[in-house]
Amino acid sequence: MSDASPALEEVLSRARGLIGQWQDEDCGTPTVKDFCRYAAALNDGEYIRRARALEAAGRPVEAPALFLAATMSWEDGPPEQELRPDGLAQRESPCTHGLPVRQVHGGQSVRLIRPPVAGTRVTAARTVLSARHKRGRSGEFVLLDVRTRFLSGDGGELAAVDETIVVLDAAGGTP
Numbered sequence: 001m002s003d004a005s006p007a008l009e010e011v012l013s014r015a016r017g018l019i020g021q022w023q024d025e026d027c028g029t030p031t032v033k034d035f036c037r038y039a040a041a042l043n044d045g046e047y048i049r050r051a052r053a054l055e056a057a058g059r060p061v062e063a064p065a066l067f068l069a070a071t072m073s074w075e076d077g078p079p080e081q082e083l084r085p086d087g088l089a090q091r092e093s094p095c096t097h098g099l100p101v102r103q104v105h106g107g108q109s110v111r112l113i114r115p116p117v118a119g120t121r122v123t124a125a126r127t128v129l130s131a132r133h134k135r136g137r138s139g140e141f142v143l144l145d146v147r148t149r150f151l152s153g154d155g156g157e158l159a160a161v162d163e164t165i166v167v168l169d170a171a172g173g174t175p
Contacts, residue, residue: 004133004140005169007099011142014095015131027071027122027150032061035118038071039064055118062115068122068150068159069110094128094146096167106143106164113157121153129162142167 004012032055039047047064054061096103116122129145144165150158 007101007169008133008140008142008167010099011095011101011144011167012131012133015128015142015144018095018128019130020127022125022127025124025126027068027124029119029121030063030067030116032118035061035063035067038067061118063118065112065115066110068116068124069108069161094126094144094165095131100170101167102170103168104166106166108161108163111160111162113159116150116152116158122158123151123153125149125151140169 032051036048036051039045039051042064044064051061126146126148129147130143131145132143134141134143144167146163146165148161148163150160152158
């Protein structure tokens, strides 16, 4: 990648060093309230009514289908001044800390295995699958393929998300 910008060379180097290394993040223990907040954002009043009825009856409440895949962070979120110039938090920016780059998400595939149940601890395990340098009509970029596996407290897989992140030099164009 000798013709690449130094920032993209560094992203590629960092990413290749992380391939196959899983990093765990404790997602906490989602509640019925968390599930209902997500459903409210989707305007899914029927889910909310059904979930609250199950909760009142003392029965297990499963998360809406894409709850895990749609949650960008398990923390309250960083203050605006701590966001990167592209609007992302550091957690959503693998291999780019301190570099003059920006990113866009280039696609995602989700495999749903079983929904989490309210009150069950969830862990996200994330790894870089690959990192590739590319050149398009408008310039160069790096493609990062990242996998996140969501696991229940007993280690059972709940969902897997494969995503492609496009990393561009901050001064460059879009692919």
